[in-house]
Amino acid sequence: xxxxxxxxxxxxxxxxxxxxxxxxxxxxxxxxxxxxxxxxxxxxxxxxxxxxxxxxxxxxxxxxxxxxxxxxxxxxxxxxxxxxxxxxxxxxxxxxxxxxxxxxxxxxxxxxxxxx
Amino acid sequence: xxxxxxxxxxxxxxxxxxxxxxxxxxxxxxxxxxxxxxxxxxxxxxxxxxxxxxxxxxxxxxxxxxxxxxxxxxxxxxxxxxxxxxxxxxxxxxxxxxxxxxxxxxxxxxxxx
Numbered sequence: 001x002x003x004x005x006x007x008x009x010x011x012x013x014x015x016x017x018x019x020x021x022x023x024x025x026x027x028x029x030x031x032x033x034x035x036x037x038x039x040x041x042x043x044x045x046x047x048x049x050x051x052x053x054x055x056x057x058x059x060x061x062x063x064x065x066x067x068x069x070x071x072x073x074x075x076x077x078x079x080x081x082x083x084x085x086x087x088x089x090x091x092x093x094x095x096x097x098x099x100x101x102x103x104x105x106x107x108x109x110x111x112x113x114x115x116x
Numbered sequence: 117x118x119x120x121x122x123x124x125x126x127x128x129x130x131x132x133x134x135x136x137x138x139x140x141x142x143x144x145x146x147x148x149x150x151x152x153x154x155x156x157x158x159x160x161x162x163x164x165x166x167x168x169x170x171x172x173x174x175x176x177x178x179x180x181x182x183x184x185x186x187x188x189x190x191x192x193x194x195x196x197x198x199x200x201x202x203x204x205x206x207x208x209x210x211x212x213x214x215x216x217x218x219x220x221x222x223x224x225x226x227x228x229x
Contacts, residue, residue, distance in 0.1 A: 043222060
């Protein structure tokens with residue numbers, strides 16, 4: 001079974017500072033995808049960043065980057081130069097299409113507050 | 117593209133009533149998912165379709181829930197009869213293929229009184 005664990009229910013960061021959100025997962029698959037989704041108070045789920053497990057290079061999207069450690073099954077999200085608009089719930093997600101038929105597994109989320 | 121469109125955005129109903137949630141996926145996307153989000157259980161996959169065919173409905177809580185996808189541009193999730201414990205945010209999402217990148221609608225906040 002695939003599981004995704006986010007051990008930080010809540011975090012806060014000062015505006016313009018850097019924050020790292022943690023995520024670990026458990027799988028026996030070798031090929032899979034990992035994601036970070038953002039859910040602001042508007043409720044919309046927004047894809048932040050995506051990592052393909054067979055790529056060693058960590059994905060980056062502007063101020064967002066990941067630290068993907070495949071052997072450790074760890075997938076943390078780093079937000080640089082935090083902005084007030086980054087305040088949201090952040091969900092880590094896992095998907096292994098070759099085994100789980102396109103089903104996504106989500107963590108329980110981390111609530112991030114950016115403090116002015 | 118307008119993205120995944122869900123309606124209604126909010127639904128308030130009384131216990132025992134039938135509720136129908138609607139979803140229009142992104143044009144060209146072959147996969148459509150229905151999720152339920154609650155504080156207690158987080159995001160749960162209810163059912164997903166591939167090319168309008170239900171592939172996995174193991175997450176549907178009970179027979180009161182049913183989902184259909186009569187064509188590539190429309191899906192419904194129906195609860196009949198509704199119960200207070202069905203109160204949650206229901207999301208529809210679509211994806212182009214099996215390489216991930218799930219696109220969510222804005223969700224329907226359902227309150228069953």
